[in-house]
Amino acid sequence: MLPYSHVFVQQSVDQCIPIRVSVTLTERCNERCRHCYIPHTASSPGLPTARLLSLFDELAEAGCVALTMTGGEPLLRPDLLQLLQTARAQRFAIGLFTNATLIDEEWAETLAGVGLQGVEVSVYGATAEVHEAITQRKGSFAQTMAGVRRLTERGVNVVLKFLVTRLSVGQLEQLPALAASLHCDWQAEHDLKPRLDGNTDPQSLRIEEADLPRTLQFVEVGSDHPSQLSLRGSNILCSGGRNLGSVNARGEVLPCIIWPDAWSLGNVLTHSFGEIWRGPRAQQFRKSTTGRHSSQCAECEEEPWCERCPAVSLLLEGDVRSPYPTACEHARIRRRAAATAEKVP
Amino acid sequence: MDNAIGLRIYAKQDSACVWRIFPDSGLIMELTGRNVHVLNVVGSEIWELVDGTRDVNAIAREIEQRFEVDFERACTDVAAFLSELHSKGLCIETKAVAEG
Numbered sequence: 001m002l003p004y005s006h007v008f009v010q011q012s013v014d015q016c017i018p019i020r021v022s023v024t025l026t027e028r029c030n031e032r033c034r035h036c037y038i039p040h041t042a043s044s045p046g047l048p049t050a051r052l053l054s055l056f057d058e059l060a061e062a063g064c065v066a067l068t069m070t071g072g073e074p075l076l077r078p079d080l081l082q083l084l085q086t087a088r089a090q091r092f093a094i095g096l097f098t099n100a101t102l103i104d105e106e107w108a109e110t111l112a113g114v115g116l117q118g119v120e121v122s123v124y125g126a127t128a129e130v131h132e133a134i135t136q137r138k139g140s141f142a143q144t145m146a147g148v149r150r151l152t153e154r155g156v157n158v159v160l161k162f163l164v165t166r167l168s169v170g171q172l173e174q175l176p177a178l179a180a181s182l183h184c185d186w187q188a189e190h191d192l193k194p195r196l197d198g199n200t201d202p203q204s205l206r207i208e209e210a211d212l213p214r215t216l217q218f219v220e221v222g223s224d225h226p227s228q229l230s231l232r233g234s235n236i237l238c239s240g241g242r243n244l245g246s247v248n249a250r251g252e253v254l255p256c257i258i259w260p261d262a263w264s265l266g267n268v269l270t271h272s273f274g275e276i277w278r279g280p281r282a283q284q285f286r287k288s289t290t291g292r293h294s295s296q297c298a299e300c301e302e303e304p305w306c307e308r309c310p311a312v313s314l315l316l317e318g319d320v321r322s323p324y325p326t327a328c329e330h331a332r333i334r335r336r337a338a339a340t341a342e343k344v345p
Numbered sequence: 346m347d348n349a350i351g352l353r354i355y356a357k358q359d360s361a362c363v364w365r366i367f368p369d370s371g372l373i374m375e376l377t378g379r380n381v382h383v384l385n386v387v388g389s390e391i392w393e394l395v396d397g398t399r400d401v402n403a404i405a406r407e408i409e410q411r412f413e414v415d416f417e418r419a420c421t422d423v424a425a426f427l428s429e430l431h432s433k434g435l436c437i438e439t440k441a442v443a444e445g
Contacts, residue, residue, distance in 0.1 A: 007383075008370065008372065008381075008383045011370065015367075017367060019365075019372070060365070063365050063367060064365075065363055065364070065365045065372055065374055066374065091363040091364060091365075092363060093363045093374045093376060115360075115361070115376060116376075117363075117374070117376045157377070
């Protein structure tokens with residue numbers, strides 16, 4: 001038996017095995033988060049139960065092992081338990097991405113019995129004031145904390161997903177302490193994406209440049225996932241559409257959750273996931289995201305430190321290869337940090 | 346089950362694992378601890394046979410036929426592999442039949 005290594009992840013990228021897939025069960029949500037990439041006008045209730053159940057068969061057949069059920073708020077689906085139980089029987093490692101506000105004692109008991117790999121819960125600050133400034137729903141912080149506690153008390157693995165914004169950047173030290181007090185692991189993200197309709201309002205929450213170095217350091221502590229592969233120095237822009245995939249609430253198969261419908265590889269209401277994943281649009285997408293350089297980046301000294309996201313390039317600049325300001329800033333900071341580290345004996 | 350696996354041991358995959366088998370490798374993911382293990386082709390074949398219905402002997406017979414190795418070698422390799430799976434908590438002993 002080989003130790004888990006990036007060799008397998010690289011193979012799954014090369015062979016386009018979608019080992020991790022996110023399925024958006026619904027766009028409906030009981031919060032209205034200011035940073036959310038789903039447009040606030042979106043309200044798709046999601047695919048019918050029967051289609052989701054057959055989709056899980058197709059995902060397993062395609063090689064998916066880690067299945068994330070997300071939203072919107074997935075607990076708003078009345079068939080959620082059936083979906084989770086079926087996916088578990090099909091031997092997926094299931095992640096449930098929720099705001100946890102609807103997890104009462106009964107749901108906590110139920111979720112503990114399903115055998116999830118983990119529940120991921122979005123948290124936007126260490127206090128109600130900061131968290132609710134993002135969710136725009138009074139009382140949501142206390143509800144989320146209560147939901148998390150109910151799960152951890154029953155032994156469910158919960159990961160708090162912190163979003164660092166200009167509102168929460170002053171709480172970096174409190175966030176891990178909050179996770180520890182709830183007996184949770186944590187991960188952090190700070191890179192705000194535009195909405196899928198191109199609306200850039202979420203970017204108004206971006207942290208100031210002066211806060212970036214310590215934020216990047218904070219984020220990198222908790223961000224490692226075994227199936228993620230650093231693409232710095234590789235010849236592809238993104239592992240989305242290769243070993244990562246997504247199916248949105250309208251059935252569009254996308255390279256990952258933040259690609260707009262216009263880049264759909266196909267729709268599972270008319271074709272099987274496997275047909276779509278092997279199909280011409282998927283192949284065309286992979287071709288279009290092979291080769292990292294744009295003419296603007298070819299000579300850039302920061303390129304080896306650049307982790308720009310082609311979907312964000314597309315949404316902000318209209319071209320999957322274009323640089324965008326935050327990616328350039330981050331690459332500059334990483335390069336500087338690497339140079340500093342080299343000087344330390 | 347200790348490290349010296351007997352030929353009449355029956356074992357099956359632990360229910361706290363999920364897995365997928367690909368043409369030239371296999372992937373086992375633990376639901377607790379989030380560990381991931383990669384199998385080669387032979388390991389993948391053995392893993393699929395560790396379903397509680399076959400003892401080490403029977404699994405080795407299958408491996409002997411599928412990979413054209415001699416039976417003794419197959420027994421040694423299967424027993425060693427099951428020991429490793431067991432030590433990592435990836436399979437559980439279901440029953441042991443007295444040898445002899």
